[in-house]
Amino acid sequence: MTSQEPGRPASLDDVKGWFPETDQRLFTWFLERQDQLGESGDLVELGSYLGKSAILMGRHLRDGETFTVCDLFDSDASDDPNRAEMARSYATLTRAAFEENYRAFHDRLPEIVQGPTSSILDHVQPESCRFVHVDASHLYEHVHGDIRAAQVMLRPGGVIVCDDYRSEHTPGVSAAVWEAVITGGLRPVCITPMKLYGTWGDTGPVQDDLLNWLEKQEDVWHEVQQVAGRRLVRVKKKRAKKPDKHKEKVRRLEGRLAAAEESLAETRHLLASVRGSASFRVGRAVTALPRAMRGVRRR
Numbered sequence: 308m309t310s311q312e313p314g315r316p317a318s319l320d321d322v323k324g325w326f327p328e329t330d331q332r333l334f335t336w337f338l339e340r341q342d343q344l345g346e347s348g349d350l351v352e353l354g355s356y357l358g359k360s361a362i363l364m365g366r367h368l369r370d371g372e373t374f375t376v377c378d379l380f381d382s383d384a385s386d387d388p389n390r391a392e393m394a395r396s397y398a399t400l401t402r403a404a405f406e407e408n409y410r411a412f413h414d415r416l417p418e419i420v421q422g423p424t425s426s427i428l429d430h431v432q433p434e435s436c437r438f439v440h441v442d443a444s445h446l447y448e449h450v451h452g453d454i455r456a457a458q459v460m461l462r463p464g465g466v467i468v469c470d471d472y473r474s475e476h477t478p479g480v481s482a483a484v485w486e487a488v489i490t491g492g493l494r495p496v497c498i499t500p501m502k503l504y505g506t507w508g509d510t511g512p513v514q515d516d517l518l519n520w521l522e523k524q525e526d527v528w529h530e531v532q533q534v535a536g537r538r539l540v541r542v543k544k545k546r547a548k549k550p551d552k553h554k555e556k557v558r559r560l561e562g563r564l565a566a567a568e569e570s571l572a573e574t575r576h577l578l579a580s581v582r583g584s585a586s587f588r589v590g591r592a593v594t595a596l597p598r599a600m601r602g603v604r605r606r
């Protein structure tokens with residue numbers, strides 16, 4: 308992860324957090340698509356840390372919509388495993404640091420629920436949201452509840468994004484996410500190495516639009532798989548091509564050869580112009596007799 312330098316962040320890269328570039332592109336794509344289709348609704352983030360993903364989500368908030376973030380920040384967790392998780396990973400987190408970062412990019416703060424995500428339905432109305440990002444605790448019991456709450460908050464066709472659905476250190480998240488897919492009616496639209504994007508609505512149109520867009524992205528790789536009888540789009544950043552060492556050497560040698568040929572041509576040109584000059588010809592004429600006589604003596 309990136310480390311945040313002290314001071315006001317100037318770009319999202321300056322904000323410490325976990326939000327890879329491919330996911331930034333996909334968040335933007337999903338939120339802009341909702342805008343283009345005139346799909347309105349509130350935005351919710353469960354687990355905001357220092358605001359990296361919240362700052363991007365906040366850019367897509369439109370008039371009349373509410374953006375709510377829910378995080379414990381510097382409050383105590385309600386159970387020991389969650390308390391241990393907080394102490395291990397977010398010990399220095401403060402709400403003030405989140406607010407400072409967010410204000411560096413937006414005039415207004417989002418609605419902030421400082422407390423456990425299990426309380427989110429006390430603050431957000433059912434079927435009021437178009438986009439919910441689930442990125443708080445990694446414990447199965449919490450994530451299970453967060454996904455259930457997201458289903459309640461989302462409007463038909465709304466989008467849920469689940470973080471860490473496959474990380475080696477977060478099996479509890481994987482269990483809760485795939486459980487929602489297999490038994491809870493959650494339909495995955497696409498996955499990246501870090502996040503699963505899904506909906507309880509129809510996946511056909513959004514996947515078609517996504518595939519159209521992906522075809523035009525030169526730096527993003529994708530493929531389509533079938534999972535439990537449903538289409539699933541895999542998306543990830545294309546690896547930068549490793550330079551071919553052999554080609555690189557040939558290119559360098561070709562450069563040196565071209566330079567040598569150029570310098571040879573210049574020398575030839577210089578020699579020709581010296582030979583053609585009047586002083587050279589006079590000099591040759593003056594030295595012709597002594598040279599001829601030396602030749603006679605040698606014979």
Ligand SMILES: C[S@@+](CC[C@H](N)C(=O)[O-])C[C@H]1O[C@@H](n2cnc3c(N)ncnc32)[C@H](O)[C@@H]1O
Nearest residue numbers: 324325354355356359360378379423424443444
């Ligand atoms: C992985 S971080 C979020 C990363 C963030 N979305 C980003 O873009 O960098 C997880 C956050 O969840 C919060 N959290 C953990 N357990 C929580 C709980 N039970 N309720 C609310 N927030 C919780 C932590 O304080 C932490 O800020």
